[in-house]
Amino acid sequence: MKANCWYGKYHVEVVDVPDPKILNPRDAIVKVTSTAICGSDLHLYNGYVPGMMPGDIVGHEFMGEVVEVGPKVKNLKNGDRVVVPFPIACGNCWFCKNGLTSLCENSNPKAPLAEAMWGRSPAGIYGYSHLLGGYAGGQAEFVRVPYADVGPLKIENGLDDEKVLFLGDILPTGWMAAENCDIQKDDTVAVWGCGPVGLFAIQSAYLLGANRVIAIDRFPERLRLAEEKCGADVIDYERVDLFDALDEMTGGRGPDKCIDAVGMEAHAPGLTGAVDRMKQELKVQTDRPAALRQALRACRGGGTVSVAGVYGGLIDAVPFGSIVNKGLTIKSGQTHVHRYMKPLLEKVEKGDIDPSFVITHRMALDDAPTAYDLFKNKEDECVKVVLHA
Amino acid sequence: MTTMDEVLQRRGRSPGPHAEAGRPRFMDVEDRPDSGDSGDSGEDRTWGEERLAKGLGWFSIGLGALELAALGAVADWLGIEHRDRLFRAFGAREIASGIGILAQDRPVGWMWGRAAGDVMDLSVLAAALPGSERRGRVAASVGFVAGILALDFLCADRLSHRPGSRRAFSESGALEVRKQVTIDAPPDEVYRFWRDLENLPRFMRHLKSVQTIDAQHSHWVAKTAGMKIEWDAEIVDEDPGAMLAWRSLDTALVSHAGIVRFTPADPRPGTIVEVEMQIRVPLGPLARSFSNLFGKLPEAQVEMDLRALKQLIETGEVATTDGQPTGRPRLTAPASSEPQDADEREPQLAAEGGRS
Numbered sequence: 001m002k003a004n005c006w007y008g009k010y011h012v013e014v015v016d017v018p019d020p021k022i023l024n025p026r027d028a029i030v031k032v033t034s035t036a037i038c039g040s041d042l043h044l045y046n047g048y049v050p051g052m053m054p055g056d057i058v059g060h061e062f063m064g065e066v067v068e069v070g071p072k073v074k075n076l077k078n079g080d081r082v083v084v085p086f087p088i089a090c091g092n093c094w095f096c097k098n099g100l101t102s103l104c105e106n107s108n109p110k111a112p113l114a115e116a117m118w119g120r121s122p123a124g125i126y127g128y129s130h131l132l133g134g135y136a137g138g139q140a141e142f143v144r145v146p147y148a149d150v151g152p153l154k155i156e157n158g159l160d161d162e163k164v165l166f167l168g169d170i171l172p173t174g175w176m177a178a179e180n181c182d183i184q185k186d187d188t189v190a191v192w193g194c195g196p197v198g199l200f201a202i203q204s205a206y207l208l209g210a211n212r213v214i215a216i217d218r219f220p221e222r223l224r225l226a227e228e229k230c231g232a233d234v235i236d237y238e239r240v241d242l243f244d245a246l247d248e249m250t251g252g253r254g255p256d257k258c259i260d261a262v263g264m265e266a267h268a269p270g271l272t273g274a275v276d277r278m279k280q281e282l283k284v285q286t287d288r289p290a291a292l293r294q295a296l297r298a299c300r301g302g303g304t305v306s307v308a309g310v311y312g313g314l315i316d317a318v319p320f321g322s323i324v325n326k327g328l329t330i331k332s333g334q335t336h337v338h339r340y341m342k343p344l345l346e347k348v349e350k351g352d353i354d355p356s357f358v359i360t361h362r363m364a365l366d367d368a369p370t371a372y373d374l375f376k377n378k379e380d381e382c383v384k385v386v387l388h389a
Numbered sequence: 390m391t392t393m394d395e396v397l398q399r400r401g402r403s404p405g406p407h408a409e410a411g412r413p414r415f416m417d418v419e420d421r422p423d424s425g426d427s428g429d430s431g432e433d434r435t436w437g438e439e440r441l442a443k444g445l446g447w448f449s450i451g452l453g454a455l456e457l458a459a460l461g462a463v464a465d466w467l468g469i470e471h472r473d474r475l476f477r478a479f480g481a482r483e484i485a486s487g488i489g490i491l492a493q494d495r496p497v498g499w500m501w502g503r504a505a506g507d508v509m510d511l512s513v514l515a516a517a518l519p520g521s522e523r524r525g526r527v528a529a530s531v532g533f534v535a536g537i538l539a540l541d542f543l544c545a546d547r548l549s550h551r552p553g554s555r556r557a558f559s560e561s562g563a564l565e566v567r568k569q570v571t572i573d574a575p576p577d578e579v580y581r582f583w584r585d586l587e588n589l590p591r592f593m594r595h596l597k598s599v600q601t602i603d604a605q606h607s608h609w610v611a612k613t614a615g616m617k618i619e620w621d622a623e624i625v626d627e628d629p630g631a632m633l634a635w636r637s638l639d640t641a642l643v644s645h646a647g648i649v650r651f652t653p654a655d656p657r658p659g660t661i662v663e664v665e666m667q668i669r670v671p672l673g674p675l676a677r678s679f680s681n682l683f684g685k686l687p688e689a690q691v692e693m694d695l696r697a698l699k700q701l702i703e704t705g706e707v708a709t710t711d712g713q714p715t716g717r718p719r720l721t722a723p724a725s726s727e728p729q730d731a732d733e734r735e736p737q738l739a740a741e742g743g744r745s
Contacts, residue, residue: 005716017714024706055717072705092703094573094657106700109708112689124708136713144713147704 003140009047020144028148051129059139082152085337091150102334172340174200177308180331181257190255194222198261221381254300263309266290286313307332446490453483468523500545507538570695592697
């Protein structure tokens with residue numbers, strides 16, 4: 001089969017590889033009909049994530065048709081249409097039973113690597129480095145899905161792939177980011193980053209009762225989507241001073257809740273950015289936390305900063321003093337997709353949300369390398385690429 | 390509503406009808422695994438490197454004093470040019486190191502600093518070698534300093550293990566491993582699974598097979614590429630549902646003994662499985678010096694085995710990616726599509742048909 005594989009920095013290639021096989025009794029094999037490139041895939045592409053080996057199949061946002069099930073999978077049969085959540089969860093361990101599926105303690109066969117990095121291991125994830133299990137990913141024609149009796153969500157309503165594909169990752173991610181803010185009815189929420197996750201976070205914040213959402217970015221097409229499709233008041237931080245703008249828009253107090261939907265590759269202009277980049281080169285810090293720093297400073301006292309953006313390692317010069325002296329709550333985590341899939345599917349079915357609005361490019365799996373380039377450089381007003389095998 | 394009095398009684402900190410039995414296990418020094426013939430207390434174990442540190446401290450002071458007092462004579466003896474300022478600086482540094490080392494009981498930082506100083510000395514000596522009139526002496530000095538550097542290194546490394554903390558090696562040269570996992574199943578069930586020794590290869594991935602010979606004895610075969618490694622083991626003690634103790638009898642390479650305990654994960658449901666093992670490695674005292682490196686490998690193995698046990702019992706299978714497709718660059722001729730030995734982390738399935 002064809003699969004998009006990582007071979008190094010800025011280097012992915014679609015190559016011919018063996019078809020996946022059932023390896024464990026609870027596996028299923030899914031034939032992929034649609035698969036997307038995630039912003040976090042760019043961290044792999046740009047060489048920021050350790051634990052990658054040349055030849056790893058990447059991709060963790062995928063859906064398709066069940067073509068084979070292992071002997072212990074009773075809830076799925078061949079032909080079923082499913083969306084697969086990106087964290088791999090067994091359903092049996094303490095974490096899974098408590099709704100914390102992205103922390104499943106059984107699904108990472110290389111857990112000691114993650115423990116060395118972070119102290120404890122989270123769940124395995126498709127196509128996202130050997131720290132997280134080294135599982136073959138979803139930018140391929142077929143994928144082996146472990147614990148298929150727990151993860152995949154059956155789609156039986158006839159909705160298009162584009163309406164439901166994002167239930168496997170970015171829609172729940174935006175939702176959980178907003179939910180983590182504990183939004184109260186008069187809240188002003190500020191969202192850093194108007195990529196797909198940020199856009200879903202804006203919509204989710206409103207659906208969770210926020211009074212007003214402020215969206216921060218520098219790309220006109222993304223700001224436009226935030227404004228027109230998501231109802232946000234936008235700040236282009238390259239044209240105005242961000243802190244001044246936030247002050248003006250919040251009567252000097254600052255946003256009540258802040259969402260960092262940017263993560264480790266934050267664009268940092270000026271001297272701070274140059275210093276951040278230099279530190280990354282020198283390996284003194286692994287991630288660039290520009291957006292996070294701003295959020296920590298701008299948030300009102302007693303507010304919450306919800307970190308949806310992906311960070312992998314260590315960050316330098318983060319204003320912990322802001323956290324302590326302003327009494328901030330920080331919430332974060334890999335999305336516990338499993339507990340949001342059904343409720344969000346309902347919202348999509350009812351028409352409360354239409355996630356397909358983020359898609360700007362539809363390409364063939366064969367064009368994955370071009371797609372990565374397009375997405376990384378935000379060329380051609382690219383916001384989200386969906387690949388068809 | 391809870392009161393502190395109730396809490397203290399419940400946690401066994403004060404006498405009362407509600408006191409729980411005992412304190413947390415890790416505080417009970419008497420419970421620590423017996424490493425066999427050594428009856429060393431915590432203090433004896435650190436005696437060696439503290440003495441070595443003191444020796445190196447005095448040596449530093451002596452050497453520093455010599456460098457300060459007799460710069461010219463030292464340079465002449467080595468047949469190199471006089472570099473008064475440098476030698477004075479080195480001398481001062483040696484004396485400072487020495488004082489720092491002598492001033493503390495466990496001078497970890499100063500010892501590493503001393504090692505760094507040796508590296509400086511070595512580079513100066515090595516640079517001086519070509520221009521020296523007495524190459525033999527310079528070379529000998531390089532050798533000597535290199536030896537001191539090794540001592541500094543070993544001393545600093547051993548000092549950096551805090552007294553009382555678990556060290557990878559006991560005085561007798563046995564590797565000690567201690568690992569725990571929490572499994573969501575009752576202790577009886579987990580015990581029974583483990584007690585049926587033929588189950589062990591299902592989660593101890595380095596084992597090929599275990600055969601029961603009789604109630605106490607079993608024959609074990611390890612999974613290895615090439616040579617056959619097998620041994621007999623016996624169960625020395627058991628408490629059904631709670632504990633199993635074993636040791637290897639004769640062996641080709643390593644001898645080991647250990648205890649596995651199954652305790653309720655109170656207050657949550659489930660079982661805490663705790664393995665304590667001693668492994669005697671053939672290199673003995675030599676291997677001790679590299680305890681950090683060697684200590685990790687059996688630890689990692691035991692941890693992986695316990696994780697596999699947990700996965701097997703909780704999910705019915707062991708999580709794996711062995712046999713999955715990859716676009717690995719081809720290293721060997723196209724393999725068959727059978728998964729390789731489970732020992733290998735990544736299969737050697739070559740990309741069929743090459744790149745498209």
